[in-house]
Amino acid sequence: MLKQTDFFRRPARALMAALAALALVSGLWILKLQWVWPWPLLFAAPDTLPLGALAVQQNTLPRMAMALLAGGGLAAAAMLMQQVLRNPLAADSTLAVAGGAQLALLAAGVFFPALLLHGTFAVAFAGAAAALSAVLALSARREMMPVTVVLAGLVVSLYLGSVSGIITLFYSEEARAVMQWGSGSLVQDSWHDSLGLLWRLAAAAAALSLLLKPLNIMSLSDDQAAALGVPVKAVRTAALALAAFVCATVVGMVGMMGFVGLAAAAAVRQAGVRTLPARLWASFAAGGLMLLATDNALVLLEHYYGIALPAGALAALIGAPLLLWLMARMPARPAFQTASGGKTAPLRASPWLRYSPWLLLPAAALALLAGNGANGWHIDTDPAVWALRYPRLLLAAGCGIMLATVGVLLQRLTQNPMASPELLGISSATALGAMTAVMIFGTTSGSALFWFAGGAAALLALGLMMWLNRKNGLQPEKVLLTGMALAALSDAAIRTWSAMGDYRTQQLLIWLSGSTYHTTPLLSLAVAALACLLLVAVLPLSKWLALLSLDSVVAQSAGVNVKRARLVLILLSALLTAAATLTVGPLSFAGLLAPHLAAMLGARLPKQQLLYGALLGALMMALADWLGRQLAFPYEIPAGLTATLIGGAYFMVLVRKL
Template sequence: MTSRIALCLAALVAATLIHLGVSSPLPLAQKWALATSVAPDLFEEVRFYHSVLPRLAMALLAGAALGLSGAIMQEATQNRLASPMTLGVSAGARVGLYAATVFVPGLAAAYGEWFALAGASATMALVLAIAGRQGIGGLPIVLAGMALNLLLSAVAVMLIIMNEFYVRHLFVWGAGDLTQIDWQGVSWLWPRLLVALPFALLLSRPLTLLRLGEQGASARGVPILQVLGLALLVALWLTANVVAIVGVIGFVGLIAPNIARMAGARSTLDRLLSSIALGAALMVGTDVIALYGSNFTADMIPSGATAALVGAPALIWLAARQMKARDHLRFFLPKGRERMPMPALGLLALLAAALVASSFAVAVTGEGWRVEWPSELVFALRWPRIAAAAAAGVAMAIAGVVLQRLIRNPLASPDIMGMTSGASLALVASSILVGGSIHDASAGIAVLGSAAVLAILILFGRRTDYAPGIMALAGISLAALLDAIVQFVLARGGEEAFAIVGWMSGSTYRVQADEALLLVLGAAGFLAIGLLARRPLTLVIAGDTLAGSRGLSVPLARLGMLVFSATITAAVTSVMGPIAFVGLISPHLASLLGARRAADQLFAAALIGMSLLTVSDWLGRSLLYPAQLPAGTIAAIIGGSYFVLLLARRPRT
């Protein structure tokens, strides 16, 4: 144990020395004198004492707290993928603070950590309820946490759009920034972390006994629920205080305990202590990358963005490495009708048409609600938005049908599989690096982004036999990486930031008539191609062996379907921005209505996707008139809630 702790401390010292070298040009001896006895005089000395040193101290404290929090979560759940990020508690803490800043700003300023703790605790409780006792030790709890990450990110974006001036000062904080201008933040944080340390260390023995299982631990006098509750409360307290002062910095709490375990830490106490030192070292190292990268940009890079760049691939690697047989989970839909009669499909088409017509005719104005066909001018302004929303819903539904049949699991959809995130990452990165409006970015860039994710999915899928839980986790990890980059863009401020946020929300606000028309034609073409491919879509869902025996080239069909889905995703994303969960919900509801044959499911899902996104766009225009909410945000909240419900209703095996 002593040697391992010594190695962890050596890594911490090395990271600290590198951080001091990167952050200030002063000689090391002068830095030591300033830190211990000499009063700063010159500008560089003042900057070192009041900015560099507090930043380093904050990195050490925050990293140690997140490392310890992640270690406690992993020991309590016996799950190496558990962490504040993967269980969604960091996102819950962020939304709690956003909401408090908007609705009770005075209390938020004075007691921000308590609002963060409330948001984190509510998220943790929901994750545990979704996963169930049998799902705590495997992928279900992580999938639930990452799904809530997506949902809470949509809620956070909605709060930002609705209350721009109230939360503008939180943009840098939301990106996970360690910048300090004095010692006030450090003085605020360390006593709060110190309070939790004795409880964490006292928990080491009962957490060790939990490895024996519930019966074994109970036989030795361990009160299971009380120990789990106290352990998670300590972890939540550590996380909430870090989020309250520096924002969301993900994945440190995931990586540090796993490195400690790989380094040979066997006992719980050994892992907790090693995770403290490694968490601090990782945070300092992450901040070094942020500081060094900032030399090549006009803006400071937040540490949260660099942590995500390292952490997202680490999560995927750990998930594949630690996957157990029970983690190849299948999520079965509730049983619906056996088949969908043609009259029912016709009624669904009439309903979709009625919703589209209603979105034109029913609107709120300065004089209240009006039900009338719009004037020529209003119609000219409104039809591109409605057409784009309807076409995007159709296209994403088709992509969802293809993916769910291809992978034979209802968790598959363009957003959950990461294709939407790949296109979005490419477009956002292009806007940041090249400049110009994101609305003017080429659709080809989006195709390249989706293609990159497609290549990763193919390679990753072959190694894991396309395990649905792992594939979904890979896609959701990319979404977490995208969220970190968006937070970096927000931290830069300016009109460009709000333009990107609006686009990231799936807004129809800036869609032009020619773009809407192209998207409508594209959606019709995608539906036609899907119908032409109904035989491969029917065979592939029956399994590779049967499909191959019927003359289908399964590898070629799989590649073609993935390319088809990626192209649809890129086309929609380049026009409207990322649209989440529509490709997940629409095929599900179509199946529940009885549309189980490929052609029926394509038609029904397309009509449901059209209806969902059309209604979302109408709600976005109407709920807070004259303010507007993006259609994608409304759809994400509706669809995210459905996804969480789907995870909660999975069979407990």
């Protein structure tokens, strides 16, 4: 029996009540604007209605029903994933389920459009199931520990996003309609899709009812459940398959819906709902009301101001601040293991650690001399060709140094092995700041305002992340959840601008993908010099990093001014991220992969990890830029996407072996 508590004792309950009131009031407002006939006619036969009434009956009402069902389904699926994996971060977005479904639909729409003639569900479910299977396979050796599962999910999400980015770049015309639809639209022209989603959700609920008892037993522990005769692996697999089924159905029908599932599930957890059936029903209600209120706001915005925006992007704009607000009120207790629970660097350094600096020389020679052309692969000895290539080499290497350095700083500062500019939302916030300068103030890429806006956004995002987690001791899962919310918020704003069709967003597309093609010798020399100077400036702070990575109390007792040390490290991290992102866009994965590689090769001390991580970051980005220019010649894959494809594949292997 669910324990009864004061409804307004917890802020999330008041928030859910407010969502219900907002959804009801906004829905009635829309009907009052659109319905001028007697109310009994609302359910009359369609062939007896005038055109305006028919539009309300077959468009407005199915759209509201779809919002309730889609939001509710995503939230219930997120809660089911969280229950099965004992992971408060599990959701369609964090476990790559939605990303897999979207990539499958995008690939089918571009390369095999005939597959979509009979509906999108089968394609979306295949992509979602494949992505979720990859995440579970990567985390299987660590018995699906929450940190490992989330790390694998984020890695797979980045990887799938890069593949989608490459398809969009090379097939922009074919992919435009799919990507616009994928940004999330609840517009309906009949009750067909709404009723289709309803019976699919009902079928999933019926199947889930058979699993509720074993799932409740599994909430204690897997060992106890197995001792009581519960087939743990089979039940977990079936529950995750049901969650993937629901997410794929929603994505296949309405596209990506941002942060709705994770935010609604977090609100229900905050409300103190304890039993699994009650949590599932409460999540369904919270997610449906959240998405309905969001979509009603879009309808009113279009009615009064003529502005049409995608529902998925706006849902993320609303869901991400909601999640941040809930994060600030979560009790300061660990929800799963900290970074110290994983493997540490080996006691003896690998020989490859000593050889890694020398690998830069052949990599630089390869980038300068080797190329693919009309006559195939060849060696270029023309100085004029070198003059075109060396700026790109320096720029990629310099950005690799900066991102790897900030990755080490963030991982040591937050004691979180998953911390990086990409996963903590700093890169996305920098990109949003720069895009704001372009879209609102009309500045150009590379201008002073462009740099200032991006740097200020990076500093704001990192400072906000640290401030929101100041009371919980920077617990890994809460830092990561905050970063994901910030990244979702920034990405949603970027997608909203992109969906408006402004030509300037198309010009920024290549920059957002991480390209070095536009660089000049002066810019590349300046970036490389700045990267080296900032690395030299950070090295003397390695003592701070060593002490802060242990404990703030230990650092304080050793004479470190913890607040000042953290402030300095935050400022340096923001500066490094902003410089790299504003130069070549929000590059992916260098800040996450290079520090891990350095640690795995035996760089145990902060100074060692900083030096070797920077070298490996430069090596990775230089090779990524060179490969991006050669693999699809005469076309070019931006360095950021190439780095994610290569680094992501290697990092998935590392996660599998941990």
